[in-house]
Amino acid sequence: MLDxxxxxxxxxxxxxxxxxxxxxxxxxxxxxxxxNGAGKTTVFNLISGAYAxxxxxxxxxxxxxxxxxxxxxxxxxxxxxFQNVRLMPHLSTLENVMLGEHWRSSPFALxxxxxxxxxxxxxxxxAGLGTYPGQVVSTLPYGIQKRIEVVRALAAGPxxxxxxxxxxxxxxxxxxxxxxxLERASAQGITLLVVEHDMNFVRRLCDHVVVLNxxxxxxxxxxxxxxxxxxxxxxxxxxxxx
Amino acid sequence: MxxxxxxxxxxxxxxxxxxxxxxxxxxxxxxNLGAAGFVLxxxxxxxxxxxxAGVPLFVAIPLAGLAAGLVAFLVxxxxxxxxxxxxxxxxxxxxxxxxxxLINIPALGGAAGLSVTAYAGLPVVFSVTVxxxxxxxxxxxxxxxxxxxxxxxxxxxxxxxxxxLRLTQVxxxxxxxxxxxxxxxxxxxxxxxxxxxxxxxxxxxxxxxYVLMGGTQTxxxxxxxxxxxxLAPEGLRRxxxxxxxxxxxxxxxxxxxxxxxxxxMMWRPEGLVTRTLVDRIRRA
Amino acid sequence: xxxxxxxxxxxxxxxxxSFVAVAFTLTIGMLNFLNFTIPALFMxxxxxxxxxxxxxxxxxxxxxxxxxxxxxxxxxxxxxxxxVERFTYRFMKAKYGDATEHALPLVSSLGFVIVFEHLVxxxxxxxxxxxxxxxxxxxxxxxxxxxxVPQLVSLALAFVLVALLSALLSRTRLxxxxxxxxxxxxxxxxxxxxxxxxxxxxxxxxGALSAIAGILYAASYRTVSPFVGDAVAxxxxxxxxxxxxxxxxxxxxxxxxxxxxxxxxxxWFGAEIEKIPVWGLLLAILVFRPTGLFGHSKIGxxxx
Numbered sequence: 001m002l003d004x005x006x007x008x009x010x011x012x013x014x015x016x017x018x019x020x021x022x023x024x025x026x027x028x029x030x031x032x033x034x035x036n037g038a039g040k041t042t043v044f045n046l047i048s049g050a051y052a053x054x055x056x057x058x059x060x061x062x063x064x065x066x067x068x069x070x071x072x073x074x075x076x077x078x079x080x081x082f083q084n085v086r087l088m089p090h091l092s093t094l095e096n097v098m099l100g101e102h103w104r105s106s107p108f109a110l111x112x113x114x115x116x117x118x119x120x121x122x123x124x125x126x127a128g129l130g131t132y133p134g135q136v137v138s139t140l141p142y143g144i145q146k147r148i149e150v151v152r153a154l155a156a157g158p159x160x161x162x163x164x165x166x167x168x169x170x171x172x173x174x175x176x177x178x179x180x181x182l183e184r185a186s187a188q189g190i191t192l193l194v195v196e197h198d199m200n201f202v203r204r205l206c207d208h209v210v211v212l213n214x215x216x217x218x219x220x221x222x223x224x225x226x227x228x229x230x231x232x233x234x235x236x237x238x239x240x241x242x
Numbered sequence: 243m244x245x246x247x248x249x250x251x252x253x254x255x256x257x258x259x260x261x262x263x264x265x266x267x268x269x270x271x272x273x274n275l276g277a278a279g280f281v282l283x284x285x286x287x288x289x290x291x292x293x294x295a296g297v298p299l300f301v302a303i304p305l306a307g308l309a310a311g312l313v314a315f316l317v318x319x320x321x322x323x324x325x326x327x328x329x330x331x332x333x334x335x336x337x338x339x340x341x342x343x344l345i346n347i348p349a350l351g352g353a354a355g356l357s358v359t360a361y362a363g364l365p366v367v368f369s370v371t372v373x374x375x376x377x378x379x380x381x382x383x384x385x386x387x388x389x390x391x392x393x394x395x396x397x398x399x400x401x402x403x404x405x406x407l408r409l410t411q412v413x414x415x416x417x418x419x420x421x422x423x424x425x426x427x428x429x430x431x432x433x434x435x436x437x438x439x440x441x442x443x444x445x446x447x448x449x450x451x452y453v454l455m456g457g458t459q460t461x462x463x464x465x466x467x468x469x470x471x472x473l474a475p476e477g478l479r480r481x482x483x484x485x486x487x488x489x490x491x492x493x494x495x496x497x498x499x500x501x502x503x504x505x506x507m508m509w510r511p512e513g514l515v516t517r518t519l520v521d522r523i524r525r526a
Numbered sequence: 527x528x529x530x531x532x533x534x535x536x537x538x539x540x541x542x543x544s545f546v547a548v549a550f551t552l553t554i555g556m557l558n559f560l561n562f563t564i565p566a567l568f569m570x571x572x573x574x575x576x577x578x579x580x581x582x583x584x585x586x587x588x589x590x591x592x593x594x595x596x597x598x599x600x601x602x603x604x605x606x607x608x609x610v611e612r613f614t615y616r617f618m619k620a621k622y623g624d625a626t627e628h629a630l631p632l633v634s635s636l637g638f639v640i641v642f643e644h645l646v647x648x649x650x651x652x653x654x655x656x657x658x659x660x661x662x663x664x665x666x667x668x669x670x671x672x673x674x675v676p677q678l679v680s681l682a683l684a685f686v687l688v689a690l691l692s693a694l695l696s697r698t699r700l701x702x703x704x705x706x707x708x709x710x711x712x713x714x715x716x717x718x719x720x721x722x723x724x725x726x727x728x729x730x731x732x733g734a735l736s737a738i739a740g741i742l743y744a745a746s747y748r749t750v751s752p753f754v755g756d757a758v759a760x761x762x763x764x765x766x767x768x769x770x771x772x773x774x775x776x777x778x779x780x781x782x783x784x785x786x787x788x789x790x791x792x793x794w795f796g797a798e799i800e801k802i803p804v805w806g807l808l809l810a811i812l813v814f815r816p817t818g819l820f821g822h823s824k825i826g827x828x829x830x
Contacts, residue, residue, distance in 0.1 A: 048402055074404040088395035090459055090517055091388070098385075099392055103404025107386040134525075136517050156403065320813040327560045327771075328812050330632070331763060335809040338760060342801030443756050447636050454633055496644040503637030507630050508617055 001026035001191055002047070002160055007056030009046060016042050018215040019056070024160070024208075026061075029182070029192040031202040031223070034212035035235055040195045041083055043212070044164055047193075048080050049073045060160070074103045077159030081149040081166055083195075089138035093129070093148055094120045096137055100155025120155065126184075127151050128177045143170050147178060154185060161185060162193045167201045179205050211235070248364045254472040255364075255371040256428050261453050261464035262378050263422030268458045269382070270414035271394035272322075275330050277449040278441045279337035280422025281429065283310045285436040286350055288427030292360040299360055299431060303370065306427035307420040314419020318412045337446055341438040355437025362431035370428060374421060379461045381417070390414055394458075451499075455506050457513025466515045474499065531671055532793045533786060538677035538746065540785020541684040545739035546762035547769065547777035547784075548688055549732035555772025556704055556728050562635040563610045564736045565762065566642040567603040569755035571737035572744035573646050573655075574599035580657045592659050592745075600737040607733025610638050611726050639755075646752045654751035657744045676745035683742070687735070688778055695774070704728065760801075761788060764808040 002024040009017040017039050024030045032040050045051040047058060049070030058066045060076055068076070079100065087096045097120040098111055109116070117133075124130050127147055137145055150166055163182075167175050175198070182205060186192055196202050202209065203223045211219040211226065213235040219226060226232055260281060267274045288306035291297040297305070317336055324332045350356050381387050389410050392400040401407055430436040448471065456467020475495040506514065546568055553561040579595035590598075614634040666673045695701035703724050706714040715721050743758070744750045765784040769776025784804060791803045 050398065050402065071401050071404060071406065074402065080402065082399070086396055086399045088392050088399070090395055091391055092517070092521075095388055095391075098388060099400070099403050099405075102385060102389060102392075105385050107389070108384045110383050111385055111388050112383050134521060136521070139518070152403075320809070324812050327554070327558075327632070330560065331767065332809055332812045334760075335805045335812065338801050338805040339809065342805060345801075443760070447639070451633065451636055451640075494644065494648055497641050497648070500637045500640030500642075500644065503640065504613055504634050507634040507637065508613065511630050 001061050003059040005057045007046060007058065008054050009042060009051060010054055016215050020217050022210045022217055022220055024191060024193050026191055027189060028208050029186050029206045030208040030210060031206040032193060032195045032210050033202065038212040039215040040212055041164055044080060044162055044195065047162065048078060074156055079153040079156040079158035080162035081153050081164055083164040085145045085149055087137045087145055087149060090136060092134050092136055093124065094133045096148060097123055097152050097155050100152040103156065123151050123155055127181050143174050146170060158190060160191045160193060164195045165197065166194065167196060167198045175201060250476060252364045252367045252432050254468060255367045256425055256432060257468040257472050258371055258465055259374050259421060259428060260425035260449055261468045262374055263418045263425060264449050264453045265458060265464040266418040267415045268453060269394055270390040270411055272411060272415060273330050274333045274418065275446050275450055276333035276337035277422055278446040279340040280310045280314060280419045281426035282340050282344055282438065282441050283313055284423025284426030285430035286344055286356060289356045289358045289430040289436060290350060293358045299362055299366065303424060303427040307424040310423020311416050311420030315416040318415040322411050341442055345438045355435055357435050358430055360431050361434060362428055367428050367432055370424065382461050451503050455503060455513055457515035459512065459517045460515055460520050462520060463513050463515045532789050534671050534673060536786030536789035537782055538681060539789055540782035541681040542739050542743050543758065543761050543765050543785050544684050544778040544781025545735050546758055547765035547781040548774055549735040550762055550766045551772055551774060551777040552728060553732050556707060557615060559615060559631045563638045564732060565755035565759035566639045567606055567733050568736040568740035568758055569752060570606060570642055570646065571599040571603040571740035572750040572754060573650065574602050575741050575744050576655050576657050576750045577650065580659060596741045599741055600734055603737035604730055604733040606642060607729045608726055610635060611729040615725060643752050652752055654749050657748045657750055659745055674746055676742055680742040680746060684778060688774060692774060761804060764804050767808055767811050
């Protein structure tokens with residue numbers, strides 16, 4: 001459903017993404033992995049529209065979205081979470097979640113309406129976060145904030161859910177809950193694209209893996225095959241270990 | 243109610259309305275150091291209408307708001323192209339230009355100011371203020387209010403969730419301007435006078451300061467700020483009357499305000515009234 | 527001839543404005559902080575000079591000689607500047623790590639402006655005061671033009687001081703440290719620069735510049751009032767923006783230019799219209815070319 005074709009991006013003189021092409025099939029759970037600095041978050045920013053591509057095309061369900069302004073991409077069904085939690089610090093949990101569905105609600109509807117509140121509370125409860133609705137998010141623990149971000153992205157009703165290191169900083173119990181939540185989302189037909197360093201998490205959740213290194217794609221395949229690939233091992237462990 | 247008390251209350255109500263005119267853009271992340279500009283526009287338009295065209299108050303006040311709102315809308319486009327300190331300066335420049343233009347219109351009194359005869363007493367001022375407070379509370383409770391506060395916290399993420407940044411800011415700025423105009427209309431008819439000199443640089447600075455002191459997270463912040471700014475000097479003046487030794491309190495009331503600003507910015511920079519405070523009160 | 531005289535008058539005013547513009551631009555360039563207390567310190571220095579040395583002042587019952595009075599005025603202003611540093615910039619930095627992303631120092635500085643202005647009002651009232659000093663009354667006549675001695679001194683001093691400042695910034699260790707802090711305060715700390723000891727130097731320099739300007743103004747125009755800072759603030763800020771935020775030489779050019787525009791506008795159109803050309807110009811620059819004539823776009827990048 002998502003195709004990147006020969007996408008390149010430079011900052012100043014530095015080529016951060018170099019002719020990257022890969023496909024995320026509809027309904028799949030794809031992981032985007034690679035060592036630090038490989039360009040994974042940059043790819044996310046290109047897909048969400050925060051950065052503009054220098055070369056190449058991005059297609060969503062066949063349609064070319066390369067030049068589409070960032071603000072309109074959520075209407076195409078792209079929602080994301082962030083590596084460093086970027087909730088609105090002065091808004092409550094509920095309000096942050098409601099921001100997710102902002103694009104398809106009417107501007108003068110009251111956020112205090114019973115339906116809106118119930119829907120947001122239900123979404124939070126579904127993720128095991130039911131006890132924090134009214135609290136201002138800046139006072140909440142990091143692990144909770146990270147999961148609220150996922151709920152916010154889900155509230156947008158996306159077709160493609162992009163998560164940037166959703167499990168980072170979570171303990172085992174939280175990670176299991178997160179995985180369960182994502183599996184439920186996937187079962188409802190939402191395509192997942194996840195950047196992660198936690199290989200266990202990737203292996204248990206994802207059915208497809210894309211590996212980046214120094215801005216280039218070095219491997220694309222199943223989680224099982226990733227380990228065997230010498231190129232990947234070299235990227236992570238250094239030339240000697242491969 | 244004595245004339246003195248009703249005067250103070252009317253002043254308080256007007257300060258609340260003007261506070262909201264700066265609060266709305268501030269809640270969307272825009273610092274406005276040009277409150278005086280919109281107050282002047284509203285005051286002069288309303289004053290001219292009642293004085294020269296015999297328009298009744300209840301028509302002049304909304305028209306003044308409309309005029310100020312229209313100017314705010316037009317000016318928002320260039321001003322919103324600026325950011326941060328540049329925006330502060332741009333709004334400041336705007337207010338100075340408004341003053342500079344008005345002072346050169348002899349028909350409206352020129353440098354001597356505009357005197358009007360129509361009077362807006364406490365009942366009128368109070369009712370308008372209540373309407374304004376209700377309106378702003380409603381606005382903040384809508385999805386648009388949510389968008390405003392999202393833009394304030396994180397413009398880039400708000401954008402990714404579909405918020406129309408430019409539209410939200412234009413709207414916040416325009417309505418803020420309109421409220422400033424209404425405040426000005428009330429002001430000119432409560433004091434029967436308005437001039438550029440007293441509604442100038444220090445006026446804009448004071449308004450911005452007490453709005454920020456009150457807090458920009460909730461609709462109650464501006465009320466708190468206006469309360470402090472209006473009543474504290476009066477409180478100090480009364481305290482000074484209590485004993486001759488405390489006489490200095492009266493003349494130093496602005497010094498106290500200035501010190502209070504510095505202290506609040508040091509110890510409670512998000513303002514006196516915050517989200518967490520309001521939540522705690524609501525839960526209690 | 528009349529126009530030439532006005533241009534000269536404008537340059538004289540502009541010289542004084544450029545001191546203040548340089549102070550503003552230095553603070554914004556180094557610390558990303560629009561310090562509204564600068565014009566207030568300008569006023570305080572001038573008022574102190576009047577209070578101590580001028581007839582009509584004589585605060586302690588006698589008239590001090592103008593030189594120690596001027597030095598005292600500068601000292602008072604610099605002391606004020608250091609107080610502002612302690613309770614705005616340094617405090618914010620200690621509490622929030624990066625003072626430059628916040629509006630707080632700007633807002634705090636506004637609070638200080640109110641304190642300084644009203645301290646002065648409490649001491650000496652709101653009326654403008656006439657400044658009478660021995661040397662201030664002399665005018666030079668050069669080629670049919672009238673030039674006040676203090677004003678000529680202002681012009682010369684402006685160039686000298688800024689040349690010194692420029693040399694300081696580019697050739698001394700202190701200057702290098704200041705520029706490093708301007709680039710990136712955190713990296714500067716990592717490099718061993720004691721930010722907490724050097725930032726006050728900026729406040730000291732800008733306080734001194736504002737104070738010297740205030741004294742020259744009082745001597746040149748023979749009047750002071752608690753509100754003289756407000757009038758100068760607007761023009762100095764315009765000069766700073768015109769020259770580009772953070773650019774010291776640009777601030778001089780900007781200050782001179784604004785001085786000329788102002789004087790010429792008043793002489794052609796009358797005093798009441800003066801605000802419009804200055805502020806119209808400023809607004810246009812802010813919107814269309816915020817970096818001014820010579821500035822960098824990096825300045826003002828932090829929110830406030």
